[in-house]
Amino acid sequence: MNLAVSDLPVQAGIASDPDWWRGAVIYQIYPRSYQDTSGDGIGDLAGICQRLPYIASLGVDAIWVSPFFTSPMKDFGYDVADYTNVDPMFGALHDFDLLVAEAHKFGIRVMIDLVISHTSDQHPWFIESRTSRDNPKSDWFVWAEAKPDGTPPNNWLSIFGGSGWAWDPSRQQYYQHNFLTSQPDLNFHNPQVQDALLDVARFWLERGVNGFRLDTINFYFCDDQLRNNPALAPELRNASIAPTVNPYNHQEHIYDKNRPENLEFLRRFRALMDEFPDIAAVGEVGDAQYGLQIVADYTSGGDKMHMCYAFDFLAPDLLSPARVRTVLSDFMAAAPEGWACWAFSNHDVIRHGTRWGNLVSDRDRYLRMLAGLLLSLRGSVCLYQGEELGLTEAELAFEDLQDPYGIQFWPDFKGRDGCRTPMVWAENSDHAGFTEGQPWLPIPSEHRHMAVDAQEHVNASMLNHYRRLLAFRKQHPALAKGELEFIDCNDAVLGFIRRHGNEAVFCGFNLSDQEQFIDPPEGALTPLAGHGFSGMLKSDCIEIPPYDAFFARLG
Structure with a gap:
């Protein structure tokens, strides 16, 4: 197949299919880095809309759009200050509505990234919560007293390094944050919090979204007794969730996340989705020790998540037949009626073109084989923007870093900027066709020859290899749903x-x-x-x- 974007007909819309998600191929878009139309060097919703013909030419079933909500951008949108509005750098609500309408014309469903385990410290809920211990939202976040010696309530750690607790002088208490100190964790033990978050989901469902990617879905609840996590034996530490330089790996996270109380909230979330036709959700399960079992628990029974993905195939270790067989067999044994969603790359990990590609003798052939493997596994699939071009991890200088995670642990861990550099559209254009301004992250020179226009009309290109495989998958339903x-x-x-x-x-x-x-x-x-x-x-x-x-x- 050598299909040019200009050859693609616009479809009339999306046929009703409540089972569309089972075996779907979902294309992840990181809005900051996809296409800029304003000239500020940051991608936007209008840019995604502009590139819909290209996305449709791939043959994917849906797009997953990473956060575009109002945010101070301390964690680039994963710190939400307003769940029901669009950050001005990405556009406005009417731009989102247009994106949904246009995507549907191409037969593409739209899933959005909901980040509800925590908010930004600039969200009105937290601003009110921290004012006193008796205001209407005083219990909307996880607050706790200091120990008698003034230290944090327990030993919980942050994924971004250091304690998982931050002191607030106004309340004279600590609040929990699994991520940055500017990302306070919501208290899911409070029914009002659950109701408010379900209202957020309803807002977007009523705007026409076809589903959600739920960020850090296993982080929603913490232990209501705030018990200490036990130590984790060194031989069990795993770097797929946090880098080895981070002491987060030294604990068994049974109290700060992975709580059984979450199952009932997920049933409430599913019940809301079932009020609307053809909705699906995929949950991100971030846990190195219990990931597959949690995926199984969250997708079993038909009353919680439609599908989840763990980090088993986002880990540094090179894939082997035995490893793939073990991961799938374990999942099928744990949840024979459940459904997984597999990914080799995303916005949080080193691109597999480098993570695994650097370990083999022929990167190009290896990546082509991996594409065929990923698109043949039992489960749905997430493809990360640029994966279809064969993009590798960008090597950035310290002064170019934007990610607080990388800045914190540099140089032992370089953060997530290397997988978030802008999409390359035009090999010989300024900034590779991404923007007319200065891009928010540098565009690696080695990515230019992989640009869309350099591959578009080359039958043997990586881009057209993905198009062939996606068409082949559609021709053989056993590969998608079998x-x-x-x-x-x-x-x-x-x-x-x-x-x-x-x-x-x-x-x-x-x-x-x-x-x-x-x-x-x-x-x-x-x-x-x-x-x-x-x-x-x-x-x-x-x-x-x-x-x-x-x-x-x-x-």
Whole structure:
């Protein structure tokens, strides 16, 4: 497939389908870095609207738009000061309404990123809450007395470093913050807080959104007794949630998050969504030890989240067939009726083009194979902007950093700016076609040759490889919605069968840099075309080149 944006017809709209999310491919857009139309060097909602033809040409089912709400931008929108308005740097409410309407014309659903575990310290709720211990919102955030010696109430830590508590001189109390001190945590034990947040979700549902990505969904509740977290054994520490230089990894987080009380709130959230047609939500589960079990708990029963994703495939460790098999098998065993959403990259982790690509002998072939693998797993898929171009992590100088996380732990941890640099649209244009102003983050010179216009009409480009794979997935519903059965191959090859209705598709992926020969599964195999891979069926075996794949219809 070599589909140019100009070749794409505008669709009439979106057909009703309450099950659309199951197997959907969701394209994550980080608004600050997608397309600027105002010239201030920061992307905006109008820019996303302008690029809808391109997004539609990819063949994705939905977009997930990272936060665009009113915010002081201490954490770049993940610190919300007004849940029902658009920050002026991104536009206004009418720009959002236009984006939804135009996306729907292209057959693209719109999901928005709700950040409700915490607010900005500039949110009116917190401004009122901190004024006294007896005002109407005094209990809307997690407040606690100091210990007799003046130290914080317990040992809880912040993901951004240091104590998870900040002292407020007005109330003479500490407030909890899992992230920056300017991001106070809401008290979900208060029913009024839950009601207010459900009203926020209703506001956006009534504006036509098709669902939500719920940020840090397992952080909503903390222990109401504020008990200390136990220490975590060194061999169990995992850097997929926080860098190893952060002592956050030294605790088992059973009291400051992951609380069982959250399940009932998620049922309330689901009940609200069910009042509207064809709505879905995906929750981000941020936990290195219990992530898959929490995903299972939150997606089971059909009365909570439609799908969740954990950080299992966002970790630094290079993928292996055994690792992929373990992650999917564990999830399917824990929640056989649940549904996962898988991602290899997002706005919080090093792009997998670098995270894993630097560890292999042929980055380009490896990334192409990974795209095929991700789009064949049982579950829905999140693709992060620029992933379809093969973008790598940007190396930025300290003086260019914007992310407080990176500034805090530099140089041992460089933060998240490297995966948030602007999208590259035009190889030879100023600022790669992203803006006519000065971009908020530098555009790496090595990204220019990967720009959309440099790949658009090249049949063998990474961009068109993704387009082919997305079209191939749509042609074979088993790849999107089917059950999954693993097939024993060898240590280098991951093999499985996807079954849906009368269709069964065998998928084989060579995760090594050596050609592999595997036995075919039992039954008649008919090789499938249209995916761009070169694995072959021989008379007595399947031959898969290095970092390549093979697809065939079974039966």
